[in-house]
Amino acid sequence: MAHLLTPSARSGTAARITLAAALALGVVAFFALGLHERLTLPALKASLGALRQWVDARPWASAAGFFAAYVALSGLGLPGAGVLTAAGGALFGLLEGVLLASFASTLGAVLACLSARYLLRRWVQERFGALLAPVNQGIAREGSFYLFTMRLIPALPYFIINPLMGLTPMPVRTYAWVSQAGMLPGTLVFVYAGTRLAQVDSLSGILSPGLFVAFALLGLFPLSARWLVSWLRRRRQL
Numbered sequence: 001m002a003h004l005l006t007p008s009a010r011s012g013t014a015a016r017i018t019l020a021a022a023l024a025l026g027v028v029a030f031f032a033l034g035l036h037e038r039l040t041l042p043a044l045k046a047s048l049g050a051l052r053q054w055v056d057a058r059p060w061a062s063a064a065g066f067f068a069a070y071v072a073l074s075g076l077g078l079p080g081a082g083v084l085t086a087a088g089g090a091l092f093g094l095l096e097g098v099l100l101a102s103f104a105s106t107l108g109a110v111l112a113c114l115s116a117r118y119l120l121r122r123w124v125q126e127r128f129g130a131l132l133a134p135v136n137q138g139i140a141r142e143g144s145f146y147l148f149t150m151r152l153i154p155a156l157p158y159f160i161i162n163p164l165m166g167l168t169p170m171p172v173r174t175y176a177w178v179s180q181a182g183m184l185p186g187t188l189v190f191v192y193a194g195t196r197l198a199q200v201d202s203l204s205g206i207l208s209p210g211l212f213v214a215f216a217l218l219g220l221f222p223l224s225a226r227w228l229v230s231w232l233r234r235r236r237q238l
Helices: 007-032 039-058 057-074 082-093 094-153 158-166 170-194 209-237
Strands: none
Touching: 007 170, 039 057, 039 082, 057 082, 057 094, 082 094, 082 170, 094 158, 094 170
């Protein structure tokens, strides 16, 4: 069947295979090099002194390296974002840590979304378009509210949200700013915890049950408000 494809189609298929291979290689290298073992809270505490010396000696290079590492981690959907966010607070302080982690996580999320969209969306829509039509319509109407809610609920991991939203018709610009706004409260909490790293025993201790519920309620508020406004409008039309 390959000889029936047009040159542009063959080129697109080759590009998709290359991208998929590069992403897979990045994931394999991450675990093969043992980087997942370094992105733990005990490992961060053990190396904090040396890392701070490096940051003091090379502030711009260290900030750029942190940003690039965060983008790669988020873009590949790898574990360790919570520890890396806390490291931003421990190494760069609250303001700079929030800025670096917030924009890096957003850029990584956009790259992951675009990768999934480029690799899978056409295939998924061609085969399941009829089933996904209501979902696409819902995303077109209220996708930003759903995404904001998902970003604020810590139980929903980013490595599921990013590719999942890549299969929808949500505009990239909307995806970027809603993601950054939705992830900002959690980023702030983890960066602040990083500035008090000595008092943090585990990542689970950073998000207390009360804070977890507060994030969930905050995420549900705009969607609930949208539903309420729509309901009131329908009532007035009756």
